[in-house]
Amino acid sequence: MGTIAGVKSEKLHKEAITKLMLNMFSTTYEEGEVSWETTEKVGLGFVNDFIEYQDEKKAIRYNLNDWTLYICMDGKVDNKDELCKLLNVENSYDITDHLLICLLYYKFKNDFPGYLKGQFAISLYDEKNDQVCLVKDPIGLKQLFYYVSDTKVFWFTEIKQLKNSMPLEVNLSYIEKYLGSQPGAYADTAYNNLFRVEAGEIILIKNSKKITKNKYYSFPNNPLMYKDEVDYIERFRELFKIAVKRSIPSKPQQIGFSLSGGLDSSSIYSYANYHKFVSPSNAATFSYTFKNNADADETEYIKEVLRYYPSTKQHFFDCSDEWCFKGGLNTFGEQDEPYPLYGYSLSSIIPRAVRKSNIKVLVSGHCGDHVLMGNLNYLYNLLSTFQLNSYIKHLGIWREQYTLRSLLLKYSRRPKSINVKAPLWLKKNSSFNDVNQEEVCWDDQSRKKYFDGIVYQSGHEWVTQYISKQFGVETRYPFMDIDLMEFLLNIPVHLKQNPKYDKYILKEASKGILPDKIRNRRQKAGHSNLITKGIKKEWGGFQNHLNLEALESLNFVDSEQFQKTIKEFYMGKINNYSDIVPITRTLSAEVWLRERLG
Template sequence: MLGAIYLSQEINPHNVMVNQETKVEQEGQHFFLRSKKDFDLYPTEIRIQLGGCEYFILLNGRIDDREHLFQKLSLDANKSVSDTYLIGMLYQKFDLEFVNFLDGDFAFSIWDKQKNRLILAKDPIGIKNLFYSVDSGSVIWSSAIRNILHIVPNQKVNSAYIKSFLLDHPIANESTAYENIYRLESGEFLVCENGHIKKDYYYQFKIPSITYRKEEDYFQHFNQLFERSVHNRLRTPDNRVSIPLSGGVDSSSIIAMAENINKKDNWKYNIATYSIVFDEKEADERKYIKSMLEKYNLKSTVVYGDEDWNFKIDFNVLKELDEPYPLFNRALASKTLSAAKRDNISVVLTGHGGDHILHADLNYLGELLKKGKIINYIKDLKQWKNKYPLHQILKQNTLDPIFRKTRLEYPSWLKKERFADMDLSTILTKRFEELKWDSKTITAYFNTIIRQTGHEWFDQYLSNPIGVERRYPFLDVKLMEFLAAVPPTLKIRPANNKYIIRESLKAYLPIEIYGRTTKGNHSFLITKGFKEEWNRITEYYDFKILTELGFVNGEEIKEYCERWYMGYRYDLYNASGIMRALALEIWLSDKQDII
């Protein structure tokens, strides 16, 4: 997706338009749109004429809940209407209010020729990317930063973004790695009209009021929402999808639900499964994979992952990314995507996000006590004291969440003085043990999932170049709102976690997976990667650029890297931050003229 509107006659668009498909010139304005298959897997019409109005619409993504929208528009349920055309009809009828009716994973632009109005919008969870730049009387937007850089090159690196990136996982906020290129945020829309730009949120995450007396009612509600989410994401032009099967609860639940939907729909969908298996004992999940295949009489394409260690990637690829990103696990992460593409399947349903939205911990006990729910507190305390020491529960999970202030700490290898201007409270990620399970911290936690779990970058840099679209049944706005509202005790029990999905899908899951309490461990791929790719890592691990900029203590980072090279795994919790620093050092290595 690429579009531009030039509000000044001083700019000649003929100098910058490449492979243009549509161009409009009116009243001193120049406008062009381009749809690229690199970023839009299913490009649809651009020019739409409705009732004497003419709109130019670019859509990247999918509009869900179409039956409801057809009712809003009084359309025949059997009428064939593309998602792009549906957006145009909604806009014509409801003007700027139309975004409030949209559901799905999408980013789109509308150029209203009659009103000289540009609209950019992005889905509530931020699954699809949309960037823009305002420069010299022009607005340029695209689903990829590199397209904008072709039109407005030599943008300076954004030092504030770099600092934030070193402190924590990248955040899908407005700022990008470049000073004059911005990200449209999740649930946000932008309107450019009469020379003025206005931005607003049409959606912000909220916790609904949901209270049932019986657990079974929560299970039924979850089941309905999960089925709806999976069903929406099965829709493709050829009804073919793939689902990675790891043997974990999340991926198995998606496959189980998809198979049951398929049965209801008279086997409408062609569903393929792909599994990565390991000979390394701690990562071997074959017995769980086998249980799913036997229950649903499935066959899975098997690929082996023991040799796909971290850093098994051409580091030049990291230099060429639009923004810095630690894509060191590319070899493993691309396995099932590439296998699906070889089978001419372009849509993959992934379990990404399941661990996050189904998470709960014992800190909810502190909230029970704080709210004066003494009977519930004592009841739950009796359950948990058989699993954990009583003094630990009383201090760490009851009193600390009530009285302790959130700890906001710098990684030890960063030069603190260079980050003195950073407000650490704006960094969204908090350690799970910091959650207090009140409405404020639950909302903040789910906003972290929306903005900081990496799907925006992963899709740009891994799945899109392969030619595959990843879809996320667990990152569904209605499902997420529901799970933010349910009591934590429906997510965590002494016997196992993810209680609500296990019980809701109990009839669908093999007993081996329903009762599973372990999780595959792939950390050996990190230390193995340091060992196998050490010579290439040492080209950058002195962190010359970041040290000269005063951001890091290069010697301390080197000590961590050398320990991991020797096979130590006890401090791998620091690996995420240090791999971000390494990715940033590599990314900056050919950009020193714009730092």
């Protein structure tokens, strides 16, 4: 939840750098203690939110023999014990994450990020070598941007921090690509000369003309082959326990849990209670209900979890009167970058309530579906790698649910590419071509692509920035723990997708921990009706934007075709609910551009 900022300049004096630092911190929503240091060339600082024990002792400047290092970090380090052993220092209250990272840099120089685990965005200035390092964790759980001008380089957690210091120019090439495909957390942003530090990346800055980028992390393709199934289950149980523990602050405080009644959030809350990482008095639950919509309501499952693990602070929010786009389209224009958050109103209910309860940390089951996903394409991988005994065995496992013909002709062949059509209303050019997407077949290449898809396109970067952070809440995601993700993406697929039930390994590992009513359920509620409901409810407010005036002026779209498509949604003529995503991208880009281009 913290905020960091900094600037490096060869031509400004110290007072001017201090003024720029003041400007950058004046625009943040963050509450906490602001600290910064300035030299003749660099200023850097952070907002201390005091979530962890060590936060009370964090400093910015450290003198290590003949080296002076300055450091600011948003986030935390999870493998402190391991690093202290590596550095041969005693793990004590005085060894803060700031000091630990400086010690790592002192010993390993630019290779230091490779030793870190956790969720973090780091800025470090090496005064001796006049070098700034910007680093983001391997999953990209924290935000970090940088802006390059002729004589200065700025870095910051939120784009809005730069608005008082530099004029920003819209990157129309980014907007064009955004219309054609879901945005990913890659380097390019919606502004020229403003870049995102990517997950698992270190940026080295000497000056505005000498900036280098290096990837310090790549997904390890290391298929795991244990002797017995029980060994996988026991290893998962231990890693999941560690991931949940890492999400709990070390400092005693109230902790929020997003409890939907689904398997993922229920498992996190159950593990936290079962292992006594939390107690009924400090674990507050926050749940959506839909009393007037039985297909979406999960109340019975939420209450079953709370029957096993009571909380003295249970919060239920009846969302029967919620819908997508509620409140109109104005929120799209308020975001630093366009993003299709069509469920902003619903998604904001829990973070707003967490904030009102004076809770700083919310634990979420986000990404459980991604890391526990499997499909039968693994049969092709077994066959193509000549694991014939396993292939024959697994054909037999699935024979009760699938015909032998489908197992042989569909799942034992290399998956066909899926042709994804560009939205009809986009004018045809190089950015708006149809694309072929390959299904995951679980060989080394596709596992790596699948991991990258989670990191870059699961949306956590934008949800964190535009929802959680706006309410001063830090959201933590146990299923995105790096050790757990690497394990789950390298185990045999049948341990995730199994004839008995999906998310097999989680359900097996949770026997005796998770209530059986949750563990054995096969379906979960859906909310697709909120899309059509929202379009009908907000249709009047859409009218001022359906001509796509800003996008038409750039020759990006055919507004008549767009109006025809969205009217079909309004009339209930829906072939695929996923079409709402390109529709929302277009609306969000239109509203966002009108705010900036006038």
